[in-house]
Amino acid sequence: MTAGPRSSELYARACRLMPAGVNSPVRAFASVGGEPIFYDRASGCRFTDADGREFIDYVGSWGPLILGHAHPAVIEAITISAADGTSFGAPCAREIELAELVVDTVPFLEMVRFVSSGTEAVMSAVRLARGVTGRDAIVKFTGCYHGHADYLLVAAGSGLATFGTPSSAGVPASSAGHTLLLPLDDEAAFRRLMTKHGDEIAAVIIEGIPANNGLLPQSKSFVDVLRTECTRHGAMLIFDEVITGFRLGPDGAAGHYGIEPDLVTYGKIIGGGMPVGAYGGKRAHMERLAPLGPVYQAGTLSGNPVAMAAGAAALRTLLADGGSTWDRLETLGARLETGLREVFTKHDHQWSVVRRGSILWLALQDGPAPVTAEDIDSGAAERYAGLHAALLERGVYLAPSAYEVIFVSAAHDEAVIDQTVAAFDEAVAEVFG
Numbered sequence: 001m002t003a004g005p006r007s008s009e010l011y012a013r014a015c016r017l018m019p020a021g022v023n024s025p026v027r028a029f030a031s032v033g034g035e036p037i038f039y040d041r042a043s044g045c046r047f048t049d050a051d052g053r054e055f056i057d058y059v060g061s062w063g064p065l066i067l068g069h070a071h072p073a074v075i076e077a078i079t080i081s082a083a084d085g086t087s088f089g090a091p092c093a094r095e096i097e098l099a100e101l102v103v104d105t106v107p108f109l110e111m112v113r114f115v116s117s118g119t120e121a122v123m124s125a126v127r128l129a130r131g132v133t134g135r136d137a138i139v140k141f142t143g144c145y146h147g148h149a150d151y152l153l154v155a156a157g158s159g160l161a162t163f164g165t166p167s168s169a170g171v172p173a174s175s176a177g178h179t180l181l182l183p184l185d186d187e188a189a190f191r192r193l194m195t196k197h198g199d200e201i202a203a204v205i206i207e208g209i210p211a212n213n214g215l216l217p218q219s220k221s222f223v224d225v226l227r228t229e230c231t232r233h234g235a236m237l238i239f240d241e242v243i244t245g246f247r248l249g250p251d252g253a254a255g256h257y258g259i260e261p262d263l264v265t266y267g268k269i270i271g272g273g274m275p276v277g278a279y280g281g282k283r284a285h286m287e288r289l290a291p292l293g294p295v296y297q298a299g300t301l302s303g304n305p306v307a308m309a310a311g312a313a314a315l316r317t318l319l320a321d322g323g324s325t326w327d328r329l330e331t332l333g334a335r336l337e338t339g340l341r342e343v344f345t346k347h348d349h350q351w352s353v354v355r356r357g358s359i360l361w362l363a364l365q366d367g368p369a370p371v372t373a374e375d376i377d378s379g380a381a382e383r384y385a386g387l388h389a390a391l392l393e394r395g396v397y398l399a400p401s402a403y404e405v406i407f408v409s410a411a412h413d414e415a416v417i418d419q420t421v422a423a424f425d426e427a428v429a430e431v432f433g
């Protein structure tokens with residue numbers, strides 16, 4: 001079973017009108033096979049599909065829904081603010097409320113600017129870093145995703161750094177030509193690159209914890225080397241916390257590693273399920289943005305009042321009770337991790353469950369858990385596709401791609417986690433014998 005008859009009918013209609021019937025590629029189920037399941041409505045940790053079937057959701061809209069679907073506080077904030085007008089294109093108090101929550105929560109942030117997506121946040125942060133440093137080159141790591149800006153869609157080369165070649169048609173080689181690629185977890189390669197090119201580099205960008213190509217947590221020592229080398233060469237360190245910001249705790253991956261990036265980007269959770277991105281850093285850097293400074297960046301719907309209200313409601317809920325929601329997410333995440341490990345062991349598979357807080361990833365391969373994109377075994381994706389279908393049959397919805405992570409929300413609970421583990425037990429037995 002994948003899609004039911006009503007989903008199939010919607011998919012056929014959608015395919016006539018939109019490429020592959022979707023507005024973002026991974027939704028089309030191409031990498032797991034079958035047809036996508038159309039959502040009809042969702043609440044808490046569950047959604048109902050177009051055929052009236054219920055699923056436990058571990059995608060959570062790809063990260064934003066840390067409180068679960070249709071959280072009452074978020075819905076109330078959206079309803080109230082929408083009634084006051086859905087867009088102004090002028091300053092309003094709701095922007096200040098979200099900005100205060102973000103700036104007052106994250107110790108090293110002095111200013112933010114809001115945009116409408118994670119992609120836009122990263123593009124703008126890179127432009128700011130280039131404007132501040134007067135340099136063009138940036139360094140990115142293989143397997144890190146930073147949205148779909150031209151110069152960040154660059155194929156991953158392993159080994160020594162190479163100037164990037166585009167990994168999407170439509171990206172001129174010249175746009176990718178300022179992007180240097182390095183493997184994750186390779187301090188020596190990074191040091192060599194900085195020795196050679198450090199003075200040409202505007203920014204080094206890394207996902208707080210790489211979570212778009214499997215979950216590839218980096219060692220503290222690697223992240224520390226990024227920080228010290230950037231400082232030494234006058235390059236800016238950009239932490240892309242579009243997934244990890246407010247997911248791992250109030251100060252995200254930067255807090256987890258105990259370092260201060262120069263610029264940080266947010267998205268996903270910061271909008272409470274509405275389209276919001278943000279980038280921020282020290283006042284001296286942020287004041288280089290127009291109209292105060294020469295770095296231009298703008299947006300018709302930036303700081304949208306309804307989106308600001310949703311984000312503020314989500315952050316307030318997370319920060320309430322001394323941030324106890326993050327403790328709860330840690331407990332639930334650990335329970336799922338333990339349950340899944342036990343299932344794999346019981347069925348004699350040496351696979352890994354990688355977890356940081358409420359983010360989990362199944363590395364369906366033997367040996368140590370991968371820490372770089374190059375470590376990921378290509379056979380794992382095929383195993384994942386089988387498991388994915390067997391779990392759908394049992395009402396458990398995982399991301400339709402082996403490289404995507406599992407998100408646990410605060411609307412999941414022990415009973416739901418245990419039900420999920422039982423479904424995995426059956427699914428692993430059925431698919432792998």
Ligand SMILES: *Cc1c(COP(=O)(O)O)cnc(C)c1O
Nearest residue numbers: 117118119145146147242243267
């Ligand atoms: C999702 C994501 C982006 C892009 O955000 P969009 O809102 O999809 O444009 C950028 N960086 C990271 C780390 C992400 O996970």
